[in-house]
Amino acid sequence: xxxxxxxxxxxxxxxxxxxxxxxxxxxxxxxxxxxxxxxxxxxxxxxxxxxxxxxxxxxxxxxxxxxxxxxxxxxxxxxxxxxxxxxxxxxxxxxxxxxxxxxxxxxxxxxxxxxxxxxxxxxxxxxxxxxxxxxxxxxxxxxxxxxxxxxxxxxxxxxxxxxxxxxxxxxxxxxxxxxxxxxxxxxxxxxxxxxxxxxxxxxxxxxxxxxxxxxxxxxxxxxxxxxxxxxxxxxxxxxxxxxxxxxxxxxxxxxxxxxxxxxxxxxxxxxxxxxxxxxxxxxxxxxxxxxxxxxxxxxxxxxxxxxxxxxxxxxxxxxxxxxxxxxxxxxxxxxxxxxxxxxxxxxxxxxxxxxxxxxxxxxxxxxxxxxxxxxxxxxxxxxxxxxxxxxxxxxxxxxxxxxxxxxxx
Numbered sequence: 001x002x003x004x005x006x007x008x009x010x011x012x013x014x015x016x017x018x019x020x021x022x023x024x025x026x027x028x029x030x031x032x033x034x035x036x037x038x039x040x041x042x043x044x045x046x047x048x049x050x051x052x053x054x055x056x057x058x059x060x061x062x063x064x065x066x067x068x069x070x071x072x073x074x075x076x077x078x079x080x081x082x083x084x085x086x087x088x089x090x091x092x093x094x095x096x097x098x099x100x101x102x103x104x105x106x107x108x109x110x111x112x113x114x115x116x117x118x119x120x121x122x123x124x125x126x127x128x129x130x131x132x133x134x135x136x137x138x139x140x141x142x143x144x145x146x147x148x149x150x151x152x153x154x155x156x157x158x159x160x161x162x163x164x165x166x167x168x169x170x171x172x173x174x175x176x177x178x179x180x181x182x183x184x185x186x187x188x189x190x191x192x193x194x195x196x197x198x199x200x201x202x203x204x205x206x207x208x209x210x211x212x213x214x215x216x217x218x219x220x221x222x223x224x225x226x227x228x229x230x231x232x233x234x235x236x237x238x239x240x241x242x243x244x245x246x247x248x249x250x251x252x253x254x255x256x257x258x259x260x261x262x263x264x265x266x267x268x269x270x271x272x273x274x275x276x277x278x279x280x281x282x283x284x285x286x287x288x289x290x291x292x293x294x295x296x297x298x299x300x301x302x303x304x305x306x307x308x309x310x311x312x313x314x315x316x317x318x319x320x321x322x323x324x325x326x327x328x329x330x331x332x333x334x335x336x337x338x339x340x341x342x343x344x345x346x347x348x349x350x351x352x353x354x355x356x357x358x359x360x361x362x363x364x365x366x367x368x369x370x371x372x373x374x375x376x377x378x379x380x381x382x383x384x385x386x387x388x389x390x391x392x393x394x395x396x397x398x399x400x401x402x403x404x405x406x407x408x409x
Contacts, residue, residue: 039126041117043094043140049074080109088151091143105139105157106147118144122165129168136161136171162194184228188235201242202229206257210249210273218250222257249273271381271391284375285398289340289367291318292360300349301357306333307349314348315361319371322354326397327373328387332356336386339372340365 047066055064066072079089081101092100092107096114100107107113118128132141137158139151145164146157161169191197204225208214225245233241243259248267250257252274270281295314301307307316319338323329332351337344338358345358345365358371374380374394384391 039121043091086151087139088143091140095143103151104149105142105151106145107149111149113147116144118166119164127167128165129170130166131168131170134171136169141171158190162190184231188232192235199232199236199239199241201244201261202232203244203263206245206247206250206254209247209253215253218254222254226257266392266395269395271395276381281375281379283380283395285321285373285380285402286375287319287321287371287373289317289360289365289369289371290320290355292316292365292367293318302332302349303352304350307357313361314359315363316348316357317345317360317365317367317371318355318357320355321373321402322352322356324353324399325402326399327351327356328394328397330387331383334359336383337378339375339377340369342377344378345371 044066052064052066056062056067077085077090077093078099079085079093079102080099082089085093086102088105089100089102092098092105092114095116095118096106098108098114100114101109106116118130122128130136130141130144132138134141136142137146137154142148142151142157142161145166146160148156148160151157191199204221206218206221209218222245225243229241229243233243242261244261244263245257245259246254246262248263248265248271251262251264251267252272267279269283270279272279293316295301295309295316297309297311297313299309301309301314301316317340321327329351332347333349334346337346339345340358340360340363343363345360345363348357348359350356372378374383380391380394384394387394
């Protein structure tokens with residue numbers, strides 16, 4: 001069975017994706033009983049032992065996502081000619097499994113070409129992509145497609161990138177543009193040499209459109225996008241190039257940047273960051289009561305016995321939803337209330353994996369009654385505020401095992 005080794009190094013994050021469902025060639029080969037659907041190769045910045053230890057210390061020694069992966073190994077990152085590697089040699093090692101001198105990309109000190117995992121994936125019929133927070137010609141992403149003796153050969157690296165046939169490429173922003181090239185002319189000139197490449201859309205993403213303190217930055221980002229995209233559109237007058245910038249927050253707060261299209265995301269669910277009074281939430285998370293019990297004074301409810309019945313008996317209802325369904329455990333012990341027949345019923349004790357208990361003392365409720373976790377009377381916005389997070393996290397945390405019901409009105 002083929003193995004794919006994931007490496008983590010002190011470099012920028014890059015992702016190599018391979019999608020077998022949309023093949024560009026003869027298609028990947030299946031190995032034994034295993035058919036790989038997607039491969040994501042992540043290279044994280046600051047992943048040495050000292051950096052990871054410091055991160056865990058700051059996080060109360062809780063394990064990181066990488067620690068929980070189950071398959072962990074250490075690699076030596078020295079280059080062929082130096083005990084301290086640079087991004088070029090390290091990227092080459094991670095991309096191809098071969099060491100080289102500092103400054104060299106995709107080739108050995110003797111000039112031997114090293115084929116990267118992305119190039120091999122392309123040959124096998126995978127669709128490939130690079131997603132980076134730096135410019136695409138940088139040494140780390142460059143190691144996946146370029147073969148040059150010097151990481152500074154940006155023009156050659158750019159040509160090799162175009163020739164690589166990578167299907168999706170997302171790179172860093174304006175600060176990575178070299179002086180003298182901020183007018184986009186080198187990019188336009190390069191695009192004109194590739195008649196097979198048809199430009200359909202140009203877009204950017206607003207990182208701070210939901211917060212007023214970032215408005216100056218956002219306006220500058222929009223202005224730069226308008227300036228550069230105007231030049232690109234003018235350079236290809238025969239093509240109807242569509243431009244889009246605004247996300248949900250941008251649609252409301254920066255209507256001047258709506259261009260040809262907008263990307264409405266959480267706004268589709270009736271969630272607004274600016275004018276909630278103009279939108280109605282269209283989603284709710286609901287369940288039903290499966291059991292009701294009278295709990296006497298002195299008893300406890302739930303794991304850790306945090307649901308303490310102290311002064312008077314408590315009538316509890318068991319609801320079949322837990323943290324495995326996306327109900328955040330930090331809402332335990334009264335930090336959130338469900339809605340039962342129009343009344344608020346606080347969570348009693350700790351939220352379990354598959355269930356939780358609520359206090360329905362004084363509420364007219366029966367087994368089988370509907371319970372609203374968030375929706376009318378307990379909005380997802382209020383739940384997000386209770387958790388110190390954003391509605392996006394709440395909505396996307398609802399697990400796939402929760403049944404979805406769609407209604408048309």
